[in-house]
Amino acid sequence: MLEGYVLRCLSCGATYKPDPWLMRCPSCKGLLEPKLNDVEVSWEDFRGRKFGVWRYRELLPRVRYQVTMGEGGTPLIELKSNLFVKFEGANPTGSFKDRGMSVAISVAKEIGVKSVICASTGNTAASMSAYAARAGLKSFIVLPKGKVAKGKLAQASLHGATVVEISGSFDEALEAVIEASGKELGLYPLNSFNPWRLEGQKTLAYEISDELGVPDWVILPVGNAGNISALWKGFKELKSLGLIDRLPRLVGVQARGASPIVRAFREGRMEFFERPETVATAIRIGKPVNWPKALLALEESNGIATDVSDQEILEAQMMLGRMGIGVEPASAAPYAAYLNLLGREIGEDERVVLIATGHALKDPDIIPTPRPIEASSVEEAVEEIRRVIGRG
């Protein structure tokens, strides 16, 4: 199934025969990256197929059975000339996580695991539990106690996940995932150190190139930094396959209160945020697992790491909403960053794609609902409507 791949350690450069259970370099504990060898494809190979993750199956693990629900193939919406939004909220569970889960759970299914596990309160949990259900696997979600947001768990609950609440921090939840998972129990870990999730997520770069060509900039939110790593990997692969002839520059956006990667990018050394705080819960992460990959992607792409305030995020969310696009706060951060960078780092004539990672419905409580206009009769309602229209 993983023929064509080699696992390479990003820290020490050692290479390994791919093994779905191998998550870290055995010698130095570095992050592992799957490398494709000896693959030849052309755009023509994909043409006849529906848009989506598995349209690019030659560049993914060769599984016998795809655990799929039509993930990917999301709308690329033109906001204005040269500005596009890739709307990942239109994925089956409402976020970009579905791309990675479709691939990683296909791998999990193929090697015969019985259960999957992750530490997450949000989009990862929703996506993992849905795809696990689709594959007929049990799923476990580990959470720090008292931080269980009922609404966020509705999806996980609907898809039958078992939720374990641990006294302690998110780090301890993650520790429990690492401790509990393993081959003996057939319990497969799906936090974003799992390299096969990122293989699915890289298809975001394929779709953008396929539909639009290579933009000058791609701007995306950075939490655990898996997506920026996967996106960059996708573009680099297309270039080395000869399917595109240049690379975009990346902008990684973090919320000011949870911006370790921005700080590391500026100051040259990583220091985690012990108490990350932001309204953009999907990127409220102080210790991003994939930070070395993210810094590498930013450096290699001649990119930028930048932060935005919570107020800028909420304003950008509202501005996107007023253009018809409903995203959760984290997904508005790229638009906020775009507005800051336009006319400075980003030229007016450059082509930009913003990645909107999750749907507005993921976090409806954050949206302020204004007081309605009241009317005591049909006539009064009609009058009020005419008055508002009259005001222009």
Added chain:
Amino acid sequence: MLEGYVLRCLSCGATYKPDPWLMRCPSCKGLLEPKLNDVEVSWEDFRGRKFGVWRYRELLPRVRYQVTMGEGGTPLIELKSNLFVKFEGANPTGSFKDRGMSVAISVAKEIGVKSVICASTGNTAASMSAYAARAGLKSFIVLPKGKVAKGKLAQASLHGATVVEISGSFDEALEAVIEASGKELGLYPLNSFNPWRLEGQKTLAYEISDELGVPDWVILPVGNAGNISALWKGFKELKSLGLIDRLPRLVGVQARGASPIVRAFREGRMEFFERPETVATAIRIGKPVNWPKALLALEESNGIATDVSDQEILEAQMMLGRMGIGVEPASAAPYAAYLNLLGREIGEDERVVLIATGHALKDPDIIPTPRPIEASSVEEAVEEIRRVIGRG
């Protein structure tokens, strides 16, 4: 823009030159249906285009500017051999309404309206306000007072709709829409008596035929009955264009507490439900506007109207969730009906498509969230997980 169309009254048969402001037959007040004349297309004409509503643009109003956000092209998920779910929750605002709004608001934009209006508390309001925002139009939503569910309005609010709350019932809200709208004010009504919305919704039938061929049965929830009318119109058009050679049978499903069409189908006369009640809020409608079209579709397709209980709906929602598919309650009704009809009206070897109209995230509060397993340490969490896995 509407060349190629004729408007035909479903009640008296009179035909009219298409006018976007004409919503009812001027002579008998009957529902109007746009008919395509003199169009010739083949599947080949659509082939090179991305899946979605506008892939079939030869069969839609010829607008200069498409108000689009990549609606349609939704996943067709195989549940088991011969059973598929068309997952409309993957539309931009999370429901099938986006298909119709994309087309109707393109029409509205083209004729130069400044504002749009509808009476709705749910998916229609969310979709209309998003597409109006995309088109740069003002939007108004009229609601019966005291029935404003805050969560349901989050999307409308994000997309900048003006909300008017009227003392009275939904019928009075609808009356206000009809009263207030008109050419003079440039205020375009978008409740489902607007025939151009249904032109967008018919693409559901096109996509199913395009991807799968013609199934034996299509099962869908029925509220205001616009969607079943549009679906049937879509299939009939394909047949008369020679693109398919047979028609499916339709099953219209209603919640028992809001099932006027089921009663009319069985007893031969329409009697509205004054106080419709069901957990499936998206189909909690007692006086379906499009009931004559729906009964015609059921009759012509040799179809079935059937009702399911709220308990069956919630069980079906949970069963779909356990297969990875997250839908709102109304969208689970077709699966509940399928389970009732299988082995009786529906044969085991017949091919069936269920229409899942809206996303689970539309109504997260309805999903029961079980109590999590508690653990006071990493070790205890690991132990608990192993215990659950051990239980099988």
